[in-house]
Amino acid sequence: MSLSNGRSYLAIPGPSVMPDRVLRAMHRAAPNIYAGELVAITETIVRDLKVVAGTQHNAAIYIANGHGVWEAALRNLLGAGDKVLVPSVGRFGEGWAEMAKSIGAEVELMPFPHLEPMDMAQIKTRLEADKDHQIKAVLITHVDTSSSIKTNPRALRDVLDTCDHPALLGVDCIASLGCDRFEMDAMGVDLMIAASQKGMMVPPGVGFVFFNDRAAAVRDRLTYVSGYWDWKPRAYPEAFYQYFGGTAPTHHLYGLREALDMLLEEGMEAVWHRHEVLARAIWAAVDAWAEAGPMALNIKDPAHRSCAVTAAHVGAPAGAELRAWLEEKAGVTLGIGLGMSTEEDPKGEGFFRFGHMGHLNAHMVLGMLGTVEAGMIALGIPHGAGGLSAAARVVAEGA
Numbered sequence: 001m002s003l004s005n006g007r008s009y010l011a012i013p014g015p016s017v018m019p020d021r022v023l024r025a026m027h028r029a030a031p032n033i034y035a036g037e038l039v040a041i042t043e044t045i046v047r048d049l050k051v052v053a054g055t056q057h058n059a060a061i062y063i064a065n066g067h068g069v070w071e072a073a074l075r076n077l078l079g080a081g082d083k084v085l086v087p088s089v090g091r092f093g094e095g096w097a098e099m100a101k102s103i104g105a106e107v108e109l110m111p112f113p114h115l116e117p118m119d120m121a122q123i124k125t126r127l128e129a130d131k132d133h134q135i136k137a138v139l140i141t142h143v144d145t146s147s148s149i150k151t152n153p154r155a156l157r158d159v160l161d162t163c164d165h166p167a168l169l170g171v172d173c174i175a176s177l178g179c180d181r182f183e184m185d186a187m188g189v190d191l192m193i194a195a196s197q198k199g200m201m202v203p204p205g206v207g208f209v210f211f212n213d214r215a216a217a218v219r220d221r222l223t224y225v226s227g228y229w230d231w232k233p234r235a236y237p238e239a240f241y242q243y244f245g246g247t248a249p250t251h252h253l254y255g256l257r258e259a260l261d262m263l264l265e266e267g268m269e270a271v272w273h274r275h276e277v278l279a280r281a282i283w284a285a286v287d288a289w290a291e292a293g294p295m296a297l298n299i300k301d302p303a304h305r306s307c308a309v310t311a312a313h314v315g316a317p318a319g320a321e322l323r324a325w326l327e328e329k330a331g332v333t334l335g336i337g338l339g340m341s342t343e344e345d346p347k348g349e350g351f352f353r354f355g356h357m358g359h360l361n362a363h364m365v366l367g368m369l370g371t372v373e374a375g376m377i378a379l380g381i382p383h384g385a386g387g388l389s390a391a392a393r394v395v396a397e398g399a
């Protein structure tokens, strides 16, 4: 028998849970796209997106998912043959590198193991060797959603400064914006990309590129910039349609306006704190289960774990079986393992991910952890005792 009827819970790392407030804001007749409310709220959206991103600089909006803003950013930074360095700790770093290659850039991928933080010393050595400054940009993921490794952009900025290297620092915050603490200007980031469907709590379909004046100058020196992906008219539109390179994403804008209200009403400090405590609750549960069974977190050092997504493993085929059990019997969907295939486990079925980004609270996380424990009991997966109470203690102390 299944116990899954009731509200289902998509606990994958994006798209995330859509708040009822966002859904209600989108449930309306089509607005005028030439004048009136939609035009007015777009200006406030740009203003508030910059608050969430921690930047005083420029923002461009695209009707696109994460892959779209990967390309948007690159089209404004790189001409054919320009060189980028992509230190990567997971599938998403590799994906951004592949996108750069596809538009004719010369890409140097610096792959690190998917279970460890990237080695800043190695990056420093590479930048020091680049004496004539061929490398135009260094691109990283703030959180790589496949491995759940978090990289501190400030540490990379310090490396660039120490080497006196002029390369731009570009950061993919698609998974982390609105979840993990990120402050673009304070961290010395030149360019940042994000999208609507993760910590921003809006359905997939809108993406953002934030860029400072150094990045703007790089775009201005390019011979050609793709008409559609050009960020200049989007950031400095002379007519309303230029914000979006065409028809506005009308209903996404209403949803986004509401989501930004929710974030700013709570306050970014409180939003980051909530994600941190709830992430620690998940880690505490898995650590307790790991004491007497195969389930364990992928990333050892909490300082390098994301507060938006947590990758874990339990061995194949248990990982795939547990995910299937949770969805069929309990109405909870966990994320698949991504970029984690090994020789013994070619499909990476021993791995899975908890998505904990955006609109979630303590009862959702504790409920989700309770169903994971039930799934392990039902499937006979051995596990240490006390996982749920360990999580409850973290919530009690953090609330």
Ligand SMILES: *Cc1c(COP(=O)(O)O)cnc(C)c1O
Pocket: 014, 065, 066, 067, 068, 092, 141, 143, 144, 145, 172, 173, 174, 175, 195, 204
């Ligand atoms: C989700 C994600 C992407 C890709 O976004 P899509 O909307 O699936 O194209 C890229 N980078 C990171 C870090 C992500 O989490």
